[in-house]
Amino acid sequence: MNCMDCHRVLPEMMEGPRSAELSTHLKSCPQCSALVADLDAIAREAKQLQAIAEPSPRVWNMIEAQLRSEGLIHAPRPRRSWSAGPGMNWRPFAWLAPVAAALVAGALFLMNPRSTTNSDQANVKVTAPPVTTGKNEVAKSLLGRPPVEDQQILDAVAVQAPMMKASYEDNLRSVNAYIRDAEQSVEQNPYDEEARQYLMEAYEQKAMLYDMALSRSLR
Amino acid sequence: MTDPKRTGLSEAEAIERAKQGDAEAFEVLYNLHKRRVYSLCLRMVSNAAEAEDLAQEAFLQLFRKIGTFRGESAFSTWLHRLSVNVVLMQLRKKGLQVVPLDDTNDTDEETQKRDYGTEDLNLAGSIDRLELERAIDRLPPGYRMVFVLHDVDGFEHNEIAEMVGCSVGNSKSQLHKARMKLRDILKSNRAEKAKRA
Numbered sequence: 001m002n003c004m005d006c007h008r009v010l011p012e013m014m015e016g017p018r019s020a021e022l023s024t025h026l027k028s029c030p031q032c033s034a035l036v037a038d039l040d041a042i043a044r045e046a047k048q049l050q051a052i053a054e055p056s057p058r059v060w061n062m063i064e065a066q067l068r069s070e071g072l073i074h075a076p077r078p079r080r081s082w083s084a085g086p087g088m089n090w091r092p093f094a095w096l097a098p099v100a101a102a103l104v105a106g107a108l109f110l111m112n113p114r115s116t117t118n119s120d121q122a123n124v125k126v127t128a129p130p131v132t133t134g135k136n137e138v139a140k141s142l143l144g145r146p147p148v149e150d151q152q153i154l155d156a157v158a159v160q161a162p163m164m165k166a167s168y169e170d171n172l173r174s175v176n177a178y179i180r181d182a183e184q185s186v187e188q189n190p191y192d193e194e195a196r197q198y199l200m201e202a203y204e205q206k207a208m209l210y211d212m213a214l215s216r217s218l219r
Numbered sequence: 220m221t222d223p224k225r226t227g228l229s230e231a232e233a234i235e236r237a238k239q240g241d242a243e244a245f246e247v248l249y250n251l252h253k254r255r256v257y258s259l260c261l262r263m264v265s266n267a268a269e270a271e272d273l274a275q276e277a278f279l280q281l282f283r284k285i286g287t288f289r290g291e292s293a294f295s296t297w298l299h300r301l302s303v304n305v306v307l308m309q310l311r312k313k314g315l316q317v318v319p320l321d322d323t324n325d326t327d328e329e330t331q332k333r334d335y336g337t338e339d340l341n342l343a344g345s346i347d348r349l350e351l352e353r354a355i356d357r358l359p360p361g362y363r364m365v366f367v368l369h370d371v372d373g374f375e376h377n378e379i380a381e382m383v384g385c386s387v388g389n390s391k392s393q394l395h396k397a398r399m400k401l402r403d404i405l406k407s408n409r410a411e412k413a414k415r416a
Contacts, residue, residue, distance in 0.1 A: 038402050042405075
């Protein structure tokens with residue numbers, strides 16, 4: 001088998017068992033062996049890409065409204081008033097509203113107005129420190145919050161809609177992993193606007209989650 | 220899948236209740252699957268607002284048809300197929316060719332020629348997530364669809380072939396080309412970075 005033959009059979013053999021002929025060629029050909037190693041690495045890393053992006057709450061609101069208008073949802077949603085009776089008191093969780101606002105404010109703070117190319121960096125006056133230089137205080141305070149406030153969000157959901165608690169727990173776990181990944185990217189590339197955008201989106205995701213939980217608590 | 224002991228409602232129970240029009244059951248199903256559906260849409264159209272519209276449409280179609288779901292396949296697979304259809308229709312409306320029907324196992328001579336040279340930048344063990352996401356964004360829609368369905372979402376070639384309307388051989392060929400293209404993109408990005416450093 002030569003390299004041309006190897007390239008011809010690769011599409012068929014990448015996933016399944018590799019023929020003895022192919023294996024022999026790969027052992028003796030550094031270029032083809034490097035190619036296969038790279039393709040395997042890409043396939044392996046792709047499996048790690050989590051589905052962490054979350055649609056905004058408006059998507060569910062639109063779906064629900066449409067389903068109701070089509071008569072597919074039969075049971076009307078109970079309207080919960082602010083002065084709900086025992087077991088449905090939202091007041092202990094009202095402090096979560098500023099937390100959600102702080103998460104969004106922190107995300108907006110990180111979207112500093114600088115939009116320079118790498119070649120302009122030396123000449124541009126920095127208007128805000130990169131996120132990782134001394135760890136930006138807003139990001140720090142947001143990071144310091146998750147375990148306690150996440151638990152309190154879950155407690156709020158558990159009171160109002162027990163069926164949803166596990167779902168929110170999974171969502172919080174995923175969005176926290178998303179934030180950690182995004183921070184790592186910014187740490188490695190502090191002047192990379194896309195990495196900062198990525199981090200901002202991660203914070204926005206979490207703020208949306210808090211917002212959804214609050215909307216549920218305050219209905 | 221939602222743990223029935225923790226919530227009292229499994230996916231199967233939520234499906235049955237949704238068939239009866241239970242609002243909470245619809246929301247449970249939506250929350251169980253929204254990230255996966257939305258992520259697929261977002262990876263294919265690279266626009267958040269458009270991805271949300273597509274995800275909304277996919278769920279609406281699902282919930283309208285939920286009465287016909289008999290459990291022959293996994294619910295998530297059924298939903299994913301619907302989502303792929305919604306995305307494909309959108310891409311076709313834009314005039315974008317998703318999977319060429321007559322492309323079977325063509326060899327990419329240009330790529331082969333490049334690979335005969337010395338390669339100094341090995342990717343194995345050093346691809347980060349953001350780097351790969353950006354590279355996927357740059358794939359043509361046909362390659363991107365098959366790559367996302369197979370390598371990211373874990374579908375088999377026979378399932379992909381059924382979803383996108385091509386042969387199994389075509390699906391394998393597209394996947395291989397997608398990975399080769401990603402390799403080119405990742406290597407050229409690294410070469411650029413190395414030059415700048």
